[in-house]
Amino acid sequence: ELTSGVHNLLIDWPLIVGGLLFFLGGLCELKINKVFESAPTRLVWWVSVLNCYGGLTFWLSACPSIFPGESATIFAATGTITFMLAALLSLLMWRGEQFGGALIPALNRVAQVAVKMAPNANGKFVLEVKDDDSSRMDGVLHPRLSWRGLMFLIVYVCIGAFTVIACCTFLNHGKDYKDD
Numbered sequence: 633e634l635t636s637g638v639h640n641l642l643i644d645w646p647l648i649v650g651g652l653l654f655f656l657g658g659l660c661e662l663k664i665n666k667v668f669e670s671a672p673t674r675l676v677w678w679v680s681v682l683n684c685y686g687g688l689t690f691w692l693s694a695c696p697s698i699f700p701g702e703s704a705t706i707f708a709a710t711g712t713i714t715f716m717l718a719a720l721l722s723l724l725m726w727r728g729e730q731f732g733g734a735l736i737p738a739l740n741r742v743a744q745v746a747v748k749m750a751p752n753a754n755g756k757f758v759l760e761v762k763d764d765d766s767s768r769m770d771g772v773l774h775p776r777l778s779w780r781g782l783m784f785l786i787v788y789v790c791i792g793a794f795t796v797i798a799c800c801t802f803l804n805h806g807k808d809y810k811d812d
Contacts, residue, residue: 644694651691658684675725682718686711705804709797716793723785 634642661680662668670677689711693704 644696647694648691651687651694654687655684655691656687658687675721675728679718679721679725682714682721686714686718689714712793712797716789719789719793720786723782723789727782 658680662684665676665680667677667680672678672681689707692698693708693711696704699707
């Protein structure tokens, strides 16, 4: 058993500070993606809102004066589910080739041009744009995540989230499983 001071130093304060930083990161996502200036019509809008809410729930659930006991666990579980939903929506963004996700929206706006390597007069290879080859090269230059691959990733993320919840529950209630 940990003493009260060691418990506060190693468990309580890291949870509070970590939750606060997740929440602040979510607020930054809201600002970067202009959530307060736009309608909820894009995936990045929803990912940003869900990440911010998840950070808020983690932060508030770590503050014992706000949510004591079991209510903190329930509130943190809603944050976990919220982060999982944001991760699933991020996978849909990835499938739509928005690789910047909610954190680097500039990558989502980069224009993609079909190019290929071609030798120039000096024998060096340069990028050459070919409009007639773009349909043939599209599969190579712009690989897309298939629905099968997306479903695999969704199941993978869900299993990971449920594993984290199970580990946290065991750590929180581990003493209930010990032999007396």
